[in-house]
Amino acid sequence: MERNKGISGLLRALSRRQFMQGAAAVGISITAMPKFAAAAAEKLVNFYTWDTYIGETTLADFTKATGIEVKMDLYGDNDELFAKLRSGNPGYDVIVPSGNWVSRMAQAGMLEPLDHSLIPNIKHIVPRFMGNVGFDPGRKYSLPYMWGTIGVGYRKSKFAEPPTSWKWLYDSDKYSGRLALMSESDVLLGMALKYLGYSLNTTDDKQLAEAEALIIKQKPHIKAFAEDNGQDLLASGEVDLVMEWNGDIAQLMAEDDDIGYVVPDEGGLLWEDTLAIPKGAPHLANAHALINFIHDPDVNVGIATTVQFATPNQSALAKMDKAYTGNTAIFAPEAVLSKSETLSYLGEDVITKRQEACTRIFAA
Amino acid sequence: MEAWRKNRFAFFVTLLPPGLWLAVFFIAPLSLLWVFSFGVKSGITQIELAWTLTNYARALDPLYLGIMLKSLWIAGVTTLICLVVGLPVALVISFASRRVQPWLLLLIILPFWTNLLIRTYALIAVLRGNGHVNSVLEWLWEIGDGVLGVLGLGEFHLLGTGFTPLALLYNDMAVVIGLVYVHLPFMILPLYVALDRLDRSLIEASLDLGAGHVRTFFSIIVPLALPGIASGVIITFIPALGAYLTPELLGGTDSQMIANVIERQFKSANDWPFGSALSFLLMYITFFGLAVRSLVARRSSSEGGK
Numbered sequence: 279m280e281r282n283k284g285i286s287g288l289l290r291a292l293s294r295r296q297f298m299q300g301a302a303a304v305g306i307s308i309t310a311m312p313k314f315a316a317a318a319a320e321k322l323v324n325f326y327t328w329d330t331y332i333g334e335t336t337l338a339d340f341t342k343a344t345g346i347e348v349k350m351d352l353y354g355d356n357d358e359l360f361a362k363l364r365s366g367n368p369g370y371d372v373i374v375p376s377g378n379w380v381s382r383m384a385q386a387g388m389l390e391p392l393d394h395s396l397i398p399n400i401k402h403i404v405p406r407f408m409g410n411v412g413f414d415p416g417r418k419y420s421l422p423y424m425w426g427t428i429g430v431g432y433r434k435s436k437f438a439e440p441p442t443s444w445k446w447l448y449d450s451d452k453y454s455g456r457l458a459l460m461s462e463s464d465v466l467l468g469m470a471l472k473y474l475g476y477s478l479n480t481t482d483d484k485q486l487a488e489a490e491a492l493i494i495k496q497k498p499h500i501k502a503f504a505e506d507n508g509q510d511l512l513a514s515g516e517v518d519l520v521m522e523w524n525g526d527i528a529q530l531m532a533e534d535d536d537i538g539y540v541v542p543d544e545g546g547l548l549w550e551d552t553l554a555i556p557k558g559a560p561h562l563a564n565a566h567a568l569i570n571f572i573h574d575p576d577v578n579v580g581i582a583t584t585v586q587f588a589t590p591n592q593s594a595l596a597k598m599d600k601a602y603t604g605n606t607a608i609f610a611p612e613a614v615l616s617k618s619e620t621l622s623y624l625g626e627d628v629i630t631k632r633q634e635a636c637t638r639i640f641a642a
Numbered sequence: 643m644e645a646w647r648k649n650r651f652a653f654f655v656t657l658l659p660p661g662l663w664l665a666v667f668f669i670a671p672l673s674l675l676w677v678f679s680f681g682v683k684s685g686i687t688q689i690e691l692a693w694t695l696t697n698y699a700r701a702l703d704p705l706y707l708g709i710m711l712k713s714l715w716i717a718g719v720t721t722l723i724c725l726v727v728g729l730p731v732a733l734v735i736s737f738a739s740r741r742v743q744p745w746l747l748l749l750i751i752l753p754f755w756t757n758l759l760i761r762t763y764a765l766i767a768v769l770r771g772n773g774h775v776n777s778v779l780e781w782l783w784e785i786g787d788g789v790l791g792v793l794g795l796g797e798f799h800l801l802g803t804g805f806t807p808l809a810l811l812y813n814d815m816a817v818v819i820g821l822v823y824v825h826l827p828f829m830i831l832p833l834y835v836a837l838d839r840l841d842r843s844l845i846e847a848s849l850d851l852g853a854g855h856v857r858t859f860f861s862i863i864v865p866l867a868l869p870g871i872a873s874g875v876i877i878t879f880i881p882a883l884g885a886y887l888t889p890e891l892l893g894g895t896d897s898q899m900i901a902n903v904i905e906r907q908f909k910s911a912n913d914w915p916f917g918s919a920l921s922f923l924l925m926y927i928t929f930f931g932l933a934v935r936s937l938v939a940r941r942s943s944s945e946g947g948k
Contacts, residue, residue, distance in 0.1 A: 357909035384688035426784050455809075463910060500895050502812045516771050516811070545697040625687060626912065634705075634909035641709050 280358055323564040325350045326359065326370040328551075329422075333580035339527065340571050346564050355506070363388055367558040371565035377550045381413040381623040389419040390555040398565035399573035402593040407550070412622055420552035421569060424587035427548055427610045427618060428465055429541035431509065431527035440540045444473035447521060454499040457519040458511050458635075461503035463636040464621055465547060465631075466493065469521060470617075472544045481623045483631070490635045495641045496636045503640065512537065517639040523549070524585045528607035532586075539607035545617025546610075550590075679918035689915055697919035701799070701866070706903065706920065713899040714927075717882035717891075719822040722831040724878050725871065732870075733832035733863070736840070740934045746863065750827050756826065762891050765820055769810040769892070776807040816892040817899075821882050828881070829874040836870020837863070880928050900924055 291431055325337070329352045334376050337348040346457070351370070353359045355378045362368065363383070372417070375383060400421065407422040414420045419445050430441050436456075441447075447457055459466055470489035482487065501517050508520040509530045527539040552570035553572065555565045570587035571577055588608050589595060595603065602608060679697055684690035700706070735746045753761060768774045770893040783805040790800055810816060840863065864871070885903035893899075899922065907917025 357912075360912070361909060382686060388687075392895065493863075497895050503895055505890060514770060514772065626683065630911060630913060633906060633913075636897075637709070637903055637906070638705060640896060640902075642707060 288524050322347045323568050324371045325560050327374045333584045368554045368555050371561045372568050373558040374551050377413040378621040378623045384419045386475045388557050390557050391418050397570040398592050399570050400590045404590050404592045407590045420554040422590040423551045423553050425550040426524040427541050430547045431512050431520045431522045433518045434536050444542045448473050453501050453519050456517050457500045458504045458508050458517045460521050463632045478619050493639050522605050528586050541610040541614040548618040550619045675918040677921050678915050681915040697770050697916045701919045701923050710900050717879050718880045721879045723822045724826050730830035732830050736837040750830050771807040780805045812894040814897050817889045817897050820888040820892045825878045829878045832870045832873040833904050838868040840866050872935050876935045
């Protein structure tokens with residue numbers, strides 16, 4: 279998932295990936311471990327998050343309010359976060375994993391349970407996010423940070439009507455060579471499953487095979503499977519139709535009036551990034567304090583204004599202007615939201631199966 | 643040659659730092675991966691050492707063999723183009739005057755001063771639909787069309803009714819272009835070294851004795867440059883075979899190479915044992931290439947030393 283504005287963040291994400299490749303080839307998994315002191319009373323919190331995913335002054339304000347210093351480190355995607363914490367927490371206190379990763383990491387014993395009594399600002403969160411959340415029942419390990427959708431970004435001048443079906447991406451030659459899909463397996467297969475009328479969390483091999491066949495049949499019309507640069511392809515006019523995270527298209531829409539975003543009628547993917555504490559975090563109390571601070575309504579307004587993603591904090595939402603709350607690229611209409619699904623962690627075997635399906639798709 | 647026997651202490655002291663470096667940062671992690679390649683994933687983060695060959699069996703599945711073959715093919719085409727393009731360039735540099743030579747070599751090495759990722763992005767800007775190559779072509783098309791219009795042939799649309807940009811990006815050709823661009827210096831430098839040491843009088847003798855330029859090139863220069871060609875081929879082919887960034891950024895929907903599959907095993911698929919097996923398969927191919935190279939080198943040195 280890419281939250282980066284433009285190329286600089288992308289470069290960072292890619293150079294990390296490049297490093298991983300080097301590591302794979304030479305056979306090293308060096309975890310460059312920052313030297314974190316573990317003293318409990320230390321006025322420090324180590325925050326590991328996505329690039330450009332916090333308010334401009336949020337962390338400085340936190341330090342001013344509490345005297346706790348924030349050290350921020352950045353990752354490019356959930357895989358990277360997972361790989362870094364896989365063989366033990368190198369010292370991070372607060373991380374920002376996506377929903378399905380919360381259950382994966384919780385099952386692997388990589389997360390610390392949250393102490394809700396230390397986070398009074400929980401009361402500001404929309405109740406829907408606090409109830410029976412599939413990936414984290416009872417919100418034992420995580421609190422919502424930002425949420426959004428995956429949908430279709432398109433160049434308005436090339437369309438008489440908005441492309442309101444996944445059909446135009448998955449099952450039509452109308453925009454042959456003018457469309458790009460995302461290469462991430464859960465999304466690539468997931469949206470095909472939605473188009474076919476199945477759940478994107480299906481574990482049925484037959485449904486998965488159907489989705490795979492659909493994509494392979496569509497391949498001649500697909501320009502590229504974009505890693506996380508679909509918005510660049512759309513911006514440069516390389517394609518007219520692209521599957522992307524809403525925030526990436528929203529940022530593009532701010533610069534280019536000819537860009538639109540729509541979640542197709544079949545529904546899309548509803549994502550949620552969370553705030554969580556990894557097991558072995560050296561500054562537990564400070565970590566809770568930072569999470570609580572982020573959900574302070576005024577602080578949250580600052581974050582939402584900067585990152586332009588949907589906040590789950592209703593008190594902050596009430597203070598936001600119409601340009602934000604009325605932006606359909608940030609808040610998709612309720613009708614398609616109700617048909618969209620969140621990704622669940624389906625177990626390692628399903629992940630392997632889906633990965634192999636993607637390898638077959640890319641090789642076909 | 644045998645000086646180290648006389649001063650063993652100095653020899654071992656000099657050997658110690660690089661030896662330690664290799665042991666800690668190369669042999670140890672590599673052994674770990676090698677062990678992983680015989681393991682099975684037993685949990686989200688656990689790997690059980692089962693000493694099984696299932697990962698290798700899976701790696702030999704037609705799906706992965708096909709991707710491996712495709713990678714070999716792309717790396718092979720890349721190497722061939724590098725050789726064909728690089729040999730004349732190396733020849734020109736080696737025959738250039740001593741004053742110009744360093745500057746020409748500098749030009750070859752210059753791209754290394756920029757990060758590979760930046761260079762690849764630059765290539766995207768050059769190759770894409772509204773990129774630099776296509777805008778030049780479009781400009782030429784407009785001039786051509788204008789000229790035809792002046793000549794009164796406008797209504798026949800001899801050049802088509804509009805300019806259609808060439809699809810230069812997001813296909814295998816783009817990957818090969820990208821790989822050639824990145825690896826050309828690796829080919830030119832060893833070729834230059836080999837050609838620079840070449841005894842010029844042999845070329846003069848060949849020309850004096852009536853062989854043409856073409857024959858001299860293929861019968862004299864190429865055989866004498868063979869060790870350089872072999873080195874160039876090897877150090878171009880091996881990194882091209884493991885290319886990861888170029889197919890990812892420039893490739894189309896079916897341009898994945900084996901390194902992209904390996905990367906996914908270590909990241910999104912979280913299947914380190916299988917990823918390790920694939921890596922080692924790639925490494926065995928590399929070793930095979932090196933063995934061939936040393937054979938060639940031995941043969942040519944025994945021929946040269948007669």
